[in-house]
Amino acid sequence: AQAQSSVTIYGIADMAVQAGNRGAGSGTKYALDSGEQGGSRLGFKGTEDLGSGLKAIFALEAGIYMDSGASQGGLTFGRQSWVGLQGDFGTVKMGRQYTPQFYFFDAVDPFDLGFTSGVAGGSTSTGGVFGFLSASSWRVNNSVSYQSNDMSGFSTMALYGFGEVAGNTSANRSVGINGQYAAGPLYVGAVYYKQNDAASNGLKSVLLGATYDFGVAKGAFGYSKDTTDNNTLDQKGYMLGVTVPVTAADNILATAARLQNNLASGANNSTQLAVGFTHSLSKRTNLYGSYSRVRNDANINGGGLAVANGATASLANVGIHHAF
Amino acid sequence: AQAQSSVTIYGIADMAVQAGNRGAGSGTKYALDSGEQGGSRLGFKGTEDLGSGLKAIFALEAGIYMDSGASQGGLTFGRQSWVGLQGDFGTVKMGRQYTPQFYFFDAVDPFDLGFTSGVAGGSTSTGGVFGFLSASSWRVNNSVSYQSNDMSGFSTMALYGFGEVAGNTSANRSVGINGQYAAGPLYVGAVYYKQNDAASNGLKSVLLGATYDFGVAKGAFGYSKDTTDNNTLDQKGYMLGVTVPVTAADNILATAARLQNNLASGANNSTQLAVGFTHSLSKRTNLYGSYSRVRNDANINGGGLAVANGATASLANVGIHHAF
Amino acid sequence: AQAQSSVTIYGIADMAVQAGNRGAGSGTKYALDSGEQGGSRLGFKGTEDLGSGLKAIFALEAGIYMDSGASQGGLTFGRQSWVGLQGDFGTVKMGRQYTPQFYFFDAVDPFDLGFTSGVAGGSTSTGGVFGFLSASSWRVNNSVSYQSNDMSGFSTMALYGFGEVAGNTSANRSVGINGQYAAGPLYVGAVYYKQNDAASNGLKSVLLGATYDFGVAKGAFGYSKDTTDNNTLDQKGYMLGVTVPVTAADNILATAARLQNNLASGANNSTQLAVGFTHSLSKRTNLYGSYSRVRNDANINGGGLAVANGATASLANVGIHHAF
Numbered sequence: 001a002q003a004q005s006s007v008t009i010y011g012i013a014d015m016a017v018q019a020g021n022r023g024a025g026s027g028t029k030y031a032l033d034s035g036e037q038g039g040s041r042l043g044f045k046g047t048e049d050l051g052s053g054l055k056a057i058f059a060l061e062a063g064i065y066m067d068s069g070a071s072q073g074g075l076t077f078g079r080q081s082w083v084g085l086q087g088d089f090g091t092v093k094m095g096r097q098y099t100p101q102f103y104f105f106d107a108v109d110p111f112d113l114g115f116t117s118g119v120a121g122g123s124t125s126t127g128g129v130f131g132f133l134s135a136s137s138w139r140v141n142n143s144v145s146y147q148s149n150d151m152s153g154f155s156t157m158a159l160y161g162f163g164e165v166a167g168n169t170s171a172n173r174s175v176g177i178n179g180q181y182a183a184g185p186l187y188v189g190a191v192y193y194k195q196n197d198a199a200s201n202g203l204k205s206v207l208l209g210a211t212y213d214f215g216v217a218k219g220a221f222g223y224s225k226d227t228t229d230n231n232t233l234d235q236k237g238y239m240l241g242v243t244v245p246v247t248a249a250d251n252i253l254a255t256a257a258r259l260q261n262n263l264a265s266g267a268n269n270s271t272q273l274a275v276g277f278t279h280s281l282s283k284r285t286n287l288y289g290s291y292s293r294v295r296n297d298a299n300i301n302g303g304g305l306a307v308a309n310g311a312t313a314s315l316a317n318v319g320i321h322h323a324f
Numbered sequence: 325a326q327a328q329s330s331v332t333i334y335g336i337a338d339m340a341v342q343a344g345n346r347g348a349g350s351g352t353k354y355a356l357d358s359g360e361q362g363g364s365r366l367g368f369k370g371t372e373d374l375g376s377g378l379k380a381i382f383a384l385e386a387g388i389y390m391d392s393g394a395s396q397g398g399l400t401f402g403r404q405s406w407v408g409l410q411g412d413f414g415t416v417k418m419g420r421q422y423t424p425q426f427y428f429f430d431a432v433d434p435f436d437l438g439f440t441s442g443v444a445g446g447s448t449s450t451g452g453v454f455g456f457l458s459a460s461s462w463r464v465n466n467s468v469s470y471q472s473n474d475m476s477g478f479s480t481m482a483l484y485g486f487g488e489v490a491g492n493t494s495a496n497r498s499v500g501i502n503g504q505y506a507a508g509p510l511y512v513g514a515v516y517y518k519q520n521d522a523a524s525n526g527l528k529s530v531l532l533g534a535t536y537d538f539g540v541a542k543g544a545f546g547y548s549k550d551t552t553d554n555n556t557l558d559q560k561g562y563m564l565g566v567t568v569p570v571t572a573a574d575n576i577l578a579t580a581a582r583l584q585n586n587l588a589s590g591a592n593n594s595t596q597l598a599v600g601f602t603h604s605l606s607k608r609t610n611l612y613g614s615y616s617r618v619r620n621d622a623n624i625n626g627g628g629l630a631v632a633n634g635a636t637a638s639l640a641n642v643g644i645h646h647a648f
Numbered sequence: 649a650q651a652q653s654s655v656t657i658y659g660i661a662d663m664a665v666q667a668g669n670r671g672a673g674s675g676t677k678y679a680l681d682s683g684e685q686g687g688s689r690l691g692f693k694g695t696e697d698l699g700s701g702l703k704a705i706f707a708l709e710a711g712i713y714m715d716s717g718a719s720q721g722g723l724t725f726g727r728q729s730w731v732g733l734q735g736d737f738g739t740v741k742m743g744r745q746y747t748p749q750f751y752f753f754d755a756v757d758p759f760d761l762g763f764t765s766g767v768a769g770g771s772t773s774t775g776g777v778f779g780f781l782s783a784s785s786w787r788v789n790n791s792v793s794y795q796s797n798d799m800s801g802f803s804t805m806a807l808y809g810f811g812e813v814a815g816n817t818s819a820n821r822s823v824g825i826n827g828q829y830a831a832g833p834l835y836v837g838a839v840y841y842k843q844n845d846a847a848s849n850g851l852k853s854v855l856l857g858a859t860y861d862f863g864v865a866k867g868a869f870g871y872s873k874d875t876t877d878n879n880t881l882d883q884k885g886y887m888l889g890v891t892v893p894v895t896a897a898d899n900i901l902a903t904a905a906r907l908q909n910n911l912a913s914g915a916n917n918s919t920q921l922a923v924g925f926t927h928s929l930s931k932r933t934n935l936y937g938s939y940s941r942v943r944n945d946a947n948i949n950g951g952g953l954a955v956a957n958g959a960t961a962s963l964a965n966v967g968i969h970h971a972f
Contacts, residue, residue, distance in 0.1 A: 006608075006648040007333045009655045009692065013706035013731035015742040017792070020814075027815020032742055032790040040729075042692055042708055044333065044366055046648045048608055056609040056646045058337035060366055060388060062724065064708060066743045068789045069725040075393040076400055076724055081364075082390065083337035083646050094339040094356055094644070095390045121790070121812040141392045142356040142445070144341070164445040166344075167351020284654075284696055285704040320742070322704045322731050324654040324694045330932075330972040331657045368657065368690060370972045372932055380933040380970045382661035384690055384712060399717040400724055405688075406714065407661035407970050418663040418680055418968070419714045465716045466680040466769070468665070488769040490668075491675020 011042040015066055016288070016319025020120025023296075023311030031121035034066040037114045037278070037288050037321040041072075041079055047086075057091070058083040067121075079139070091147040100145075100157045100178035101191045101207055102138045105130040107180065108189060108209035108222045110241035110253045113138075116274040116292035117303050120315060129255045132272045132294065132303040133224040133237035136193050136205035140174050153183040163196065170200040185213035201230040209239075218243040220255075234262040249280040253290075261300040267310075270302025271295050284323045291316045335366040339390055340612070340643025344444025347620075347635030355445035358390040361438045361602070361612050361645040365396075365403055371410075381415070382407040391445075403463070415471040424469075424481045424502035425515045425531055426462045429454040431504065432513060432533035432546045434565035434577045437462075440598040440616035441627050444639060453579045456596050456618065456627040457548040457561035460517050460529035464498050477507040487520065494524040509537035525554040533563075542567040544579075558586040573604040577614075585624040591634075594626025595619050608647045615640045659690040663714055664936070664967025668768025671944075671959030679769035682714035685762040685926070685936050685969040689720075689727055695734075705739070706731040715769075727787070739795040748793075748805045748826035749839045749855055750786045753778040755828065756837060756857035756870045758889035758901045761786075764922040764940035765951050768963060777903045780920045780942065780951040781872040781885035784841050784853035788822050801831040811844065818848040833861035849878040857887075866891040868903075882910040897928040901938075909948040915958075918950025919943050932971045939964045 016036040021028045034040045043061035050056055061079035063072025072078045082095030105113050105128065113128040127138075143161035161174030176193035191207040209222035220241035227234045241255035253276040261268040276290035291314070294302050298310040306313035340360040345352045358364045367385035374380055385403035387396025396402045406419030429437055429452065437452040451462075467485035485498030500517035515531040533546035544565035551558045565579035577600040585592040600614030615638070618626050622634040630637035664684040669676045682688045691709035698704055709727035711720025720726045730743030753761055753776065761776040775786075791809035804827045811820030824841035839855040857870035868889035875882045889903035901924040909916040924938035939962070942950050946958040954961035 007335075009333075009657075011655075011692070011708075013708070013743075015731050017742075022814070029812060029814040030810055030817055031812040032792060032810045034729075034743070040731075042725075044335075048606060048646070048648070050605045050609060054605070056605065056644070058646055058648065060335075060337070060390075064725055064729060066708075066725070066729040066731065069723040069727070069729040069744045071724040076386065076395040077366075077388055077390070077393040079393070081358075081388060081393040083339050083364075083644055085644070094341075095337075095358070096393045120814075121810075144356060162354055162356045162445075164353060164355040166346070166353040166444075169354055281698045281702070281704065282696060285698060320704070320731055320733070322696065322706055324696070324706065331659075333657075368659075372930060372970065372972070374929045374933060378929070380929065380968070382970055382972065384659075384661070384714075400710065400719040401690075401712055401714075401717040403717070405682075405712060405717040407663050407688075407968060409968070418665075419661075419682070420717045468680060486678055486680050486769075488677060488679040490670070490677040490768075493678055 006046045006048065008045050009043070010045065010324065012038050012040055012321065012323050013066060014038055014040050014319065014321045016317040018120040018315065018317050020313070020315045022119065022305065022307040022313045024307045026307045029120040032067050033118070033121055033317075034064065035114070036118065036290070036317045036319050038112070039072065039079065040064045040066045043080070052087075054085060054087040056083070057086050057093075088149070090149050093145050093147075095143070096139060096141050097143055097145055097159075099137055099140050099174070099193060100159055100176040101134065101136050101193055101205065103157065104178055104180070104189045104191045104207055104209060105134070105138070107187055108211055108220050109239075110218070110220050110243045110255055111274065111276060111290070115253070115276050115288070115290040115317065116255070116315070117272070117294075117305060118315060119305060127303070129239045129241065129257050129272065129274065130222070130224065132305070133222070133239060133257055133259055134205060134207065135203060135226040135233060135235070137174075137195060140195075143174065154179070154181050156180075165198075168200075170196055171198050172196055187211045201228055201232075203228050203233065216244070231263075236260055236262065251278045253277065259300065259302045264299035267298040268300050269297045270300045272302060286321050287319070288321060289316075289318045330370045330372065332369050333367070334369065334648065336362050336364055336645065336647050337390060338362055338364050338643065338645045340641040342444040342639065342641050344637070344639040346443065346629065346631040346637045348631045350631045353444040356391050357442070357445055357641075358388065359438075360442065360614070360641045360643050362436070363396065363403065364388045364390040367404070377411050379410040380407070381410050381417075412473070414473050417469050417471075419467070420463060420465050421467055421469055421483075423461055423464050423498070423517060424483055424500040425458065425460050425517050425529065427481065428502055428504070428513045428515045428531055428533060429458070429462070431511055432535055432544050433563075434542070434544050434567045434579055435598065435600060435614070439577070439600050439612070439614040439641065440579070440639070441596070441618075441629060442639060443629060451627070453563050453565065453581050453596065453598065454546070454548065456629070457546070457563060457581055457583055458529060458531065459527060459550040459557060459559070461498075461519060464519075467498065478503070478505050480504075489522075492524075494520055495522050496520055511535045525552055525556075527552050527557065540568070555587075560584055560586065575602045577601065583624065583626045588623035591622040592624050593621045594624045596626060610645050611643070612645060613640075613642045654694045654696065656693050657691070658693065658972065660686050660688055660969065660971050661714060662686055662688050662967065662969045664965040666768040666963065666965050668961070668963040670767065670953065670955040670961045672955045674955045677768040680715050681766070681769055681965075682712065683762075684766065684938070684965045684967050686760070687720065687727065688712045688714040691728070700735075702733060702735040704731070705734050705741075736797070738797050741793050741795075743791070744787060744789050745791055745793055745807075747785055747788050747822070747841060748807055748824040749782065749784050749841055749853065751805065752826055752828070752837045752839045752855055752857060753782070753786070755835055756859055756868050756887075758866070758868050758891045758903055759922065759924060759938075763901070763924045763936070763938040763965065764903070764963070765920070765942075765953060766963060767953060775951070777887045777889065777905050777920065777922065778870070778872065780953070781870070781887060781905055781907055782853060782855065783851060783874040783881060783883070785822075785843060788843075791822065802827070802829050804828075813846070816848075818844055819846050820844055835859045849876055849880075851876050851881065864892070879911075884908055884910065899926045901925065907948065907950045912947035914947070915945040916947045917945045918948045920950060926969075934969050935967070936969060937964075937966045
């Protein structure tokens with residue numbers, strides 16, 4: 001009797017057994033963790049047709065550390081919470097939402113923002129290869145975004161995040177834009193993002209990347225550069241990756257990435273190697289495994305995964321990913 | 325296969341761009357905020373027919389600051405969480421629920437408890453005209469309420485909120501009652517509410533109001549008086565308001581309200597003026613705008629909206645309200 | 649249009665008016681509390697058929713203190729959050745989940761883990777007779793469990809909870825196993841559980857119990873023993889209980905339980921007596937009442953329900969329990 005047609009419930013339940021070692025004698029931690037392939041979540045979304053091609057849309061998405069039942073980041077709907085309008089002009093959204101770089105990461109990273117770069121027992125804090133390479137944020141509060149519709153393969157997204165400081169429109173402000181071109185086997189993308197702190201010092205991120213699907217394998221390349229206005233951070237990184245569909249149900253994933261700390265004059269590289277596989281049990285459910293290793297030079301701690309500069313960290317996962 | 329008929333999912337996604345100034349040189353804050361027209365929320369409710377006209381009813385309603393994904397007031401289901409029975413005798417509810425004055429505010433305030441009296445970037449803390457005029461609470465924990473059915477236009481609600489202090493039934497206790505008469509274009513309502521603090525000092529609130537729908541416009545009048553047993557607060561206020569249906573899809577709203585601090589002997593008035601509009605895109609979705617201004621005399625800070633006594637505050641909103 | 653067949657929403661809304669006294673002149677506390685018969689909750693669960701008898705299953709269950717709208721234990725999905733696989737081999741689950749002893753408590757306790765042993769106004773912290781008798785946990789984070797299918801009436805569950813301490817697999821670790829046999833009117837169960845603290849000192853719990861349904865009444869017997877490796881706790885307890893189906897809609901429940909603190913040489917017993925009734929309004933909704941009393945000797949505070957050793961505590965509830 002009750003009509004529920006305006007709300008769709010969806011989500012992901014993802015758990016893995018882990019063995020992680022952050023190096024420098026820290027010892028191996030065995031753990032059960034949530035969200036290694038993709039963050040565990042429960043979402044509510046809807047679309048209302050307003051006529052003339054116009055639609056009202058919303059999403060409320062709870063991130064869940066399923067190993068403890070806690071909310072991701074302490075926020076009940078911390079993954080996404082926005083409302084917007086969609087039409088011939090594109091999509092406008094307001095709220096807490098993904099940044100332009102998230103969509104880029106999602107498209108270029110063979111590990112799809114998961115698997116490789118977390119700390120054992122650290123819940124959904126994995127971040128794929130770009131969690132290692134990039135200091136920029138995936139989500140931003142108090143923001144308005146515009147996403148274009150597809151224009152012959154090209155699309156773009158621009159975002160403005162209010163700093164919400166009285167008498168100051170610069171402090172805590174975020175601005176960003178991406179552009180991507182997708183046609184057949186090819187994807188090329190680029191991002192610029194600047195995120196100010198309370199003193200209006202900006203963290204500027206530039207990202208470039210491409211993927212090409214050769215059929216027997218899909219190759220990926222990514223470049224990341226982060227600098228701050230007050231020179232507290234200056235790093236750049238590269239990633240090469242491949243996705244190999246071994247069978248209709250099995251994929252092998254691999255990446256090699258290097259991050260360089262330009263504030264140090266030498267011994268300033270961190271290297272991440274990662275391999276993984278997924279085995280589908282259905283369209284919605286798969287098993288997975290992954291192994292990643294980060295080796296820091298003396299003057300860098302790539303992604304903060306090792307306990308300190310100069311240390312070597314590793315992480316192995318075996319888990320299940322179930323979408324609903 | 326799975327029957328979900330016993331639960332209805334509903335909610336509101338409401339976001340606005342704001343410019344707010346709390347006066348006295350505090351500077352303008354530009355912000356994106358949640359719940360300006362009506363608090364953003366996700367609710368679950370249900371009704372079970374028990375036979376003989378008796379029904380079991382419940383509601384679990386999460387308030388969401390959609391600008392950040394946080395929960396309203398830090399409570400996962402902080403808007404409403406109650407269970408009850410409904411029948412020929414009326415409705416009894418137990419849990420966290422709306423106070424008798426909430427229903428009065430909702431009926432009398434042209435802004436319907438939204439739009440006008442928040443602080444920019446302050447999330448769902450707007451409170452319409454009565455958020456400015458009244459110090460009494462909208463919701464109360466640990467409470468039992470009784471709501472009568474309609475009796476030839478008259479209805480009433482009584483509420484008792486347990487203080488839950490061992491050996492003391494007075495501390496932290498809340499008691500309240502409302503009465504209203506609605507017939508055709510006329511609504512008249514009154515409320516008495518007393519909310520004790522931990523030392524059993526009561527905040528007593530008296531509210532009176534009426535609305536009359538003339539067709540071309542609906543007029544509203546409200547009166548509010550708050551006093552505490554220990555004389556820490558003594559204020560009264562008046563509100564005049566109007567709702568004008570300009571077209572089938574457009575409404576203009578306006579109110580003028582004055583609050584007086586009786587603990588000061590002069591320069592003790594705060595005046596709020598507010599105008600707003602709503603433009604419906606559908607039955608469930610509308611755009612809105614509003615502007616409100618509070619001018620404090622030297623010995624009052626009406627609703628705490630300005631930074632201090634004697635300052636002048638303003639708030640402008642442009643937003644979207646989507647019910648699902 | 650939107651398919652929601654993969655998610656089932658379910659829950660319980662349970663509220664009661666209470667009068668509780670923790671003894672020793674603490675005074676009676678009158679309260680409205682949540683979850684006296686069964687913890688108030690909102691859950692989302694699903695099953696996906698993967699073929700060949702294999703299924704993917706998950707549950708996300710929010711515990712709600714409906715008297716305030718807060719989350720149980722401060723965790724959004726703090727009751728259950730797990731994903732697993734189910735098949736001919738049994739069921740494997742990973743996440744935050746019930747311990748082996750929970751299923752034992754649930755089967756043996758006439759009060760079904762509710763009604764009797766909470767503190768007034770303390771929300772869903774009631775725990776039935778075993779909340780009084782046993783110090784072991786109902787739920788555990790970071791855990792993998794295996795539950796067998798039924799084998800001619802016999803079934804078993806084993807659980808391993810990761811301690812997640814680097815270089816140390818013993819600290820904070822939990823391990824447990826249960827076994828039960830159910831045939832016609834008979835149930836017999838046993839549990840062993842060991843839960844280590846950060847210093848690897850284990851709390852060991854042994855539980856034994858049985859129920860037999862004589863038709864006119866169902867009798868229950870339970871035994872509990874808790875000891876710690878470092879001798880900070882050494883207690884054992886017994887429970888006798890009965891459930892009497894007075895009419896098709898009415899049950900009377902009663903238990904007598906005694907807990908003994910073996911670390912004290914005398915005056916070391918705590919006795920709990922509890923009676924209750926349930927009256928069904930439908931299959932999903934019932935009214936209930938209960939009264940329980942705990943009398944401590946001078947050297948024990950059973951279940952921590954009284955204010956101190958030697959005091960006598962009581963709790964009375966009248967409430968409604970609605971499942972959806």
